[in-house]
Amino acid sequence: MTVPWRAFEHPVTVGILAATLGVLLLAAAVIGVLSVTGRGTPAFRRELWLRLGSWAVLLPMIIIPILLGREWTIAAVTLLGLACLREYDRATGLFREYLLTAVVAIGILAANFAALDHWYHLFVALWPLTVGVISVATIPQDKPAGYIQRTALATSAYMLFGAGLAHLGFMANDPLARPLLLLLVLAVGLNDVAAFTTGKLFGKRKLLPATSPNKTIAGALGALICTTALVAFVGNRVFVGTPMENWFLLILFGALVSIAGQFGDLMLSSIKRDLAIKDMGTIIPGHGGVLDRFNSLLLVAPATFHLLHYVIGIGDGQPVRVITGP
Amino acid sequence: MTWQLKPARDLGLPAQERLRSHGREAGLGSVVVHGAWRALVRAHLALLHRYEVTGQENLPEPPFVMVANHSSHLDALCLGAALHGPAARHAHALAAGDTFFTSGATSLFAAYALNALPVWRKRTRAKELETLRTRLIEDELVYILFPEGTRSRDGSMGAFQPGLGAFVAGSAVPVVPCHLQGAFAAWPATRSWPRPGKLRLRIGAPLSFAETAQDRAGWVEVAARCEAEVRALGGKAA
The missing domain is CATH 1.20.1480 (hypothetical protein mp506/mpn330, domain 1)
Structure with missing residues (x-):
């Protein structure tokens, strides 16, 4: 069990938590303004509140275990x-x-x-x-x-x-687990938002219309650029003093998060299309099932782990076989 | 090679609605909970009721419908406990919706422990009966059904309602008539909890209604034949 204050000892952990809280508050304020001014249809506003409410429950369920320790x-x-x-x-x-x-x-x-x-x-x-x-x-x-x-x-x-x-x-x-895991969770979330936003703004040509009709090539490239930049920038502060403190590797790491995240999303879309279903479940209001929300992590987890393990050695120097060992 | 990807019939239903759905299909979790419940019920019946089953060799391979006289909440437990293997895992008691599926807690218990499907007295629609009939055949299920419609208040057997015919008339699915003795004395409708007492289940030979018309007259015929068989088993038991 970790001493509570150690959960916040890495500045990136504090930064990501502050940014997440800020984004949630900003989203609540924007939706609040929409509601007060009556902009958008009531159904659209209700959907936005539902999604925000789900995030307000989901984020603590993701963040608190990471802060509590391995x-x-x-x-x-x-x-x-x-x-x-x-x-x-x-x-x-x-x-x-x-x-x-x-x-x-x-x-x-x-x-x-x-x-x-x-x-x-x-x-x-x-x-x-x-x-x-x-x-x-x-x-x-x-x-x-x-x-x-x-x-x-x-x-x-x-x-x-x-x-x-x-x-x-x-x-x-790994000793860097908290900032690293928070970065990955934040990055795959941003990857989805960036793909949606840039797709809406610039998207014309469909990416894979039979698999996922709403995704565009511009959205995929926008997500790749935004996520790679964010992960490389924040990663530069996470991996201080390690072989990963190298811009080439950081950009590779960021691109891997974005590409694996998008393929995870497309993989689930392929499964759903093949089965002719819209969502995998109903447990998360406004999102669908657990897989609909966490599909991006499925490929990001092993892909990023093995890059990092090759370069810095995940968990090196930490006690091994803590349960089965002598 | 054709792959047959068949999603759960209850896919996409919210949790509460799923519990009450006639399309609810058991997964590994439900099977484990239901199996543990059956083991508890078997232990209870053996220890407190010296439960005795005769005619088990009459049980066919699923699908089939088990019908019996109804005077106690022990009835469905006894019939379920007489089943083994795939028949036990695929057995659904058709239970009164207004008793077992009124709140979240009772619905959870009815769905996971009893593996019950709800029947709404005088409110079950033709489409719901059709769903139950289709599932019985396609999913090779076992339905445990009490055609009297409610528990006897004096221990005597009442007339069978014709709704039973909707499941089996004109189909190859057999009906297995059963008679349970001792359940009224052990746990009548007027008592909150069961008391010890001998229970005997007699399982009769399966009845086929493949040639019976799937209409009102056919349903009445199914109910009458099943009622007569159950009464006869009761007579033999006495």
């Missing part, structure tokens, strides 16, 4: 992974395969346990081993019909919501 962060990532699995399995029909759903759920718990234990070798070993278990789990049922479909669905669920997302939790083992 155990809380990993617990929150585990719950997020399980919530994503639930939405995905109900949307794709995988939920009817109780055994495979259980194997994937245990796989998610195991990947996050390895993160909690800070045991990188187990963390990495679990990916192929869990996929192996998924591949053989239903063979004893002697039911080859549908084998490829259910195994493929379960494998992709595990790789996205277990192995992939657990990288976020593993990052919590």
Whole structure:
């Protein structure tokens, strides 16, 4: 458990918290002005208030575990992974395969346990081993019909919501975890806003109209520029004194956040189009399901983790195997 | 190769609405909770009621409908406890909506522990009956149904309502008649909690209504035959 004031010792943590609070207050003020002056339709204003209300609940649920420390962060990532699995399995029909759903759920718990234990070798070993278990789990049922479909669905669920997302939790083992994780969460949020805004302002040509009819090439490029700039700028203050304090690497890091974030979004759009559904769930008013909100993080987590791990070594110098060790 | 991606029938419904939906499909969480509840019920029935089941060999593979006399809240628990394997996991008690689905807490209990689907007395629409019938066949379910419509207030069996016919008339889905003895003495409608007492369930041979017309006359015929079979099982038990 962390001493409370240490949560705020990094200036970037304080800066991101202040900026987030400022943006929320500004948004409330703007929507308030719209409401008082009667601009926009009542339905539009109601939608804006609904979205703001959801953010006002979601942001503390994201930020507080990060501030509380690695155990809380990993617990929150585990719950997020399980919530994503639930939405995905109900949307794709995988939920009817109780055994495979259980194997994937245990796989998610195991990947996050390895993160909690800070045991990188187990963390990495679990990916192929869990996929192996998924591949053989239903063979004893002697039911080859549908084998490829259910195994493929379960494998992709595990790789996205277990192995992939657990990288976020593993990052919590690093001394820079708080500013880094807050930066990633802020950046993927900004990535969506930047794509929407620049798309509205400059967008003419559709990006992938069959996959996501509202996205434009201008929006994608606008998001790439804005997010890369923000991540590189803030990252320069996060990674002071490390090999990541290098503009080429920082720009690469920022571009990776934006590109992986946008592909995460498009990946979920592809899933929803294939299933002919609008949202993955209804749990977050104004947003849809948990996956509709957190899709961008699914690919950002492993992509950024491995860049940072290669350059600075995530969690290096920190105690390892804190649970299973001697 | 064609992939068959079949989203949950209740996808997109808000939580409260989903609990009451006839399209509610159980996932891993529901199956685990329902399984734990069944184990508790079995232990309760064995310890306090020396529960005895005969005719279990008459149970076919799902889908099928179980019908029985109704005098106690123990009835649905007893019929559910007689099922095993996929039949137990896919069994839905059709429960009175105005008793079990009135508040969030009772709806949660009814949906997750009992795996019940609501039936609204005198308010169930034709479309809802059609949904229940379709699900019974397509999802290979088991419905536990008490065609008297309400618990007997004196322990004697009442007339079966014809609504049962809507599920099975003109289909290959069989009806399994059952008779439960001892439930009225153990937990009548006038008591808040059950008291110990012997319970005996007799499961009869399945009845087919594949040739019965799917109309009002057919429904009445289904109800009459099922009622006669349950009464006969009760007579044998006595």
